[in-house]
Amino acid sequence: MTKTATLIIDGKTLELPIIEGTQGDRGIDISRLRAETGCITYDPGYMNTGPCKSAITFVDGENGILRYRGYPIEQIAARGSFVETAWLLIFGELPSREQLSRFSAALCEEELLHEDVKHHFEGFPPNGHPMAILSAITNSLGCYHPELLEIESRGEFYLAASKIISKVRTIAAFSYRKSTGRPFMYPNPALSYCRNFLHMMFSIPHKHYDPSPEAVRALSLFLTLHADHEQNCSTSTVRMVGSTQANLFASVSAGICALWGRLHGGANAGVVEMLEQIRDGKTSPKDCIELVKQKKFRLMGFGHRIYKNFDPRARILKDAAHDLLLKLGKLDPLLDIAMELEAAALADPYFTERKLYPNVDFYSGIILRALNIPVSMFPVMFAIGRMPGWIAHWYEENQEQTKIHRPRQVYTGQIIRDYVPIDER
Secondary structure, three states, rough: OOOEEEEEEOOOEEEEEEEOOOOOOEEEOOOOHHHOOOOOOOOOOOOOOOOOOOOEEEEOOOOEEEEEEOEEEHHHHHHOOOOHHHHHHHOOOOHHHHHHHHHHEEEEEOOOHHHHHHHHHHHHOOOOOOHHHHHHHHHHHHHHHHHHHHOOOHHHHHHHHHHHHHHHHHHHHHHHHHHHHHOOOOOOOOHHHHHHHHHHHHHHHOOOOOHHOOOHHHHHHHHOOOOOOOOOOHHHHHHHHHHHOOHHHHHHHHHHHHHHHOOOOOHHHHHHHHHHHHHHHOHHHHHHHHHOOOOOOOOEEEOOOOOOOOOHHHHHHHHHHHHHHHHHHHOHHHHHHHHHHHHHOOOOHHHHHHHEEEEEHHHHHHHHHHHOOHHHHHHHHHHHHHHHHHHHHHHHHHHOOOOOOOOOOOOOOOOOOOOOHHHOO
């Protein structure tokens, strides 16, 4: 028997079905609410609104749990790779050895950009932000692959997904090279996904950059931990744009734009800037804590919209940042400052009572710094990692053939007025 919730509006009783997820989460189906009562729900920020059912990622913010297709993120981070994770998110199961080999080969085959695409980079100024370039050129890929604008088979989807996941790193690396004035480095099909990206970023003609195994592993871990995170702002954007039957290239391009914001994909850059201010003596960890309590300072990298416990990704990245710097023989005072700041915050009831714990952004920037990734590229790195999740959500939305997303509003503007000609105003 279907469980229901009872809502009474103006004396009218409405029985609303309750939808239950596999992990015990429940949602009240209000799809008939406006038609039967004339009312809508008012939910700023969509904090209590579920626009879809999804089988991709499970997040339990109260208990600090994150699972991709049912697999705990801790197990995936310890044993998997980014390419393997991409397959899992997009196609629903861990790949067999043969599937993983075939997918890796497809990523190598699709890594080159059409030569005409290089002219797009010339239209951007040298100081153009890499996220603007990434979004624009990702969107333009549809012009070069018009046969994939209407995906009608699983084979076409496989090809489109392979193209985007592969080419996004080439576009990202080229956007960085554009900003530095260095020549573009073509991808090398003999290299793995992450090693190839670092090659395109840092090699120069006649002198290829050979990253350490630790650096390659750290990059794979970073991308894996960012691969999906349920219905966040950028993923919801991809699903909303996709609900119009917009093509996959346009939809993920919109996701890149949504990710650009300082409160989303740009948050780890804010953390680094904060830690640099402390390093440069402009403030101290102790002063930061006190200013936060006085509501005069925002502590970047603490707290999360969903997590009311430790962000499991932050735990993993904290250890990874420490291990990477140790293995590379690097000293980064920002890591010491971050750990001091974390310890001070967690020892203060103000933070623990409000459940303000470090999130994924708090340590991710330190890993990117160790990999010599500039701050302007931080949100781009996030976008590369999140691409499999966006593609998986776009396809799920596409397969369900849901209605075009169209939120309502509570109008608070002027009531009807007569138009006044300009000479009489």
